[in-house]
Amino acid sequence: MEELLQPPHGGGLGHGPRDRIVDGLATRGYAVEPAYFSPVLVRALRREALLRDRQGGFTEAAIGRNEQLQQNERIRRDRTCWLNGSTLAQVRLLEEMEQLRQLINSRLFLGLFDLESHFAIYDPGAYYRRHLDAFRGDNPRVVSVVVYLNALWTPADGGCLRLWPQPDAVHHDLDVAPRAGSLVCFLSEQIPHEVLPARHDRLSIAGWFRRNTSTGAWIDPSR
Numbered sequence: 001m002e003e004l005l006q007p008p009h010g011g012g013l014g015h016g017p018r019d020r021i022v023d024g025l026a027t028r029g030y031a032v033e034p035a036y037f038s039p040v041l042v043r044a045l046r047r048e049a050l051l052r053d054r055q056g057g058f059t060e061a062a063i064g065r066n067e068q069l070q071q072n073e074r075i076r077r078d079r080t081c082w083l084n085g086s087t088l089a090q091v092r093l094l095e096e097m098e099q100l101r102q103l104i105n106s107r108l109f110l111g112l113f114d115l116e117s118h119f120a121i122y123d124p125g126a127y128y129r130r131h132l133d134a135f136r137g138d139n140p141r142v143v144s145v146v147v148y149l150n151a152l153w154t155p156a157d158g159g160c161l162r163l164w165p166q167p168d169a170v171h172h173d174l175d176v177a178p179r180a181g182s183l184v185c186f187l188s189e190q191i192p193h194e195v196l197p198a199r200h201d202r203l204s205i206a207g208w209f210r211r212n213t214s215t216g217a218w219i220d221p222s223r
């Protein structure tokens with residue numbers, strides 16, 4: 001439990017994992033950091049996701065917001081459960097994300113305001129077809145983040161996140177294995193991506209740093 005409380009990258013002076021994430025976002029639009037989160041934290045988050053699933057806390061994922069909300073098996077087949085900051089492991093994860101948010105804002109001026117995030121479980125065979133997390137103007141999501149919770153993942157297990165940094169490229173550019181502790185960040189409006197079918201349960205936390213779209217009269221809900 002003690003390790004959960006230790007900041008993974010405290011005191012970095014410009015060359016640590018957090019800085020590499022910011023540099024990647026600035027230069028390529030995405031960044032991948034293996035082993036960003038400690039095995040202890042990842043195990044705690046994984047246990048929590050599995051417990052919540054047993055308690056029926058996950059629902060079929062939906063596409064779109066508000067009136068456009070729809071469930072579409074042809075596009076995605078994962079199950080999700082929103083983080084609510086109620087456990088030490090979540091608090092620890094969200095604290096790190098907050099550090100990252102502040103660094104991104106101070107270096108890239110993206111005006112990131114908050115984070116919404118959910119656990120996701122892809123059952124064997126589940127996938128998420130190529131998509132963008134936000135379209136210009138219609139969605140406050142600016143930077144997407146994904147944390148993987150799968151120990152002992154091998155190439156034969158499938159389930160890679162496929163990024164398309166050049167959206168028009170015919171051949172894919174980059175596959176990321178969903179290995180425990182890895183963190184992936186990318187610009188939500190710019191990087192198409194997909195989740196390839198996995199052969200085992202694939203656990204992750206997907207989140208989005210959002211700009212503030214609230215006005216005095218309208219409070220933007222965080223999902």
Ligand SMILES: O=C(O)CCC(=O)C(=O)O
Nearest residue numbers: 128133146161195204206
């Ligand atoms: O789990 C992943 O690797 C990515 C998930 C994703 O693209 C999404 O939830 O929008």
Ligand SMILES: [Fe+2]
Nearest residue numbers: 131132133193
């Ligand atoms: Fe996505």
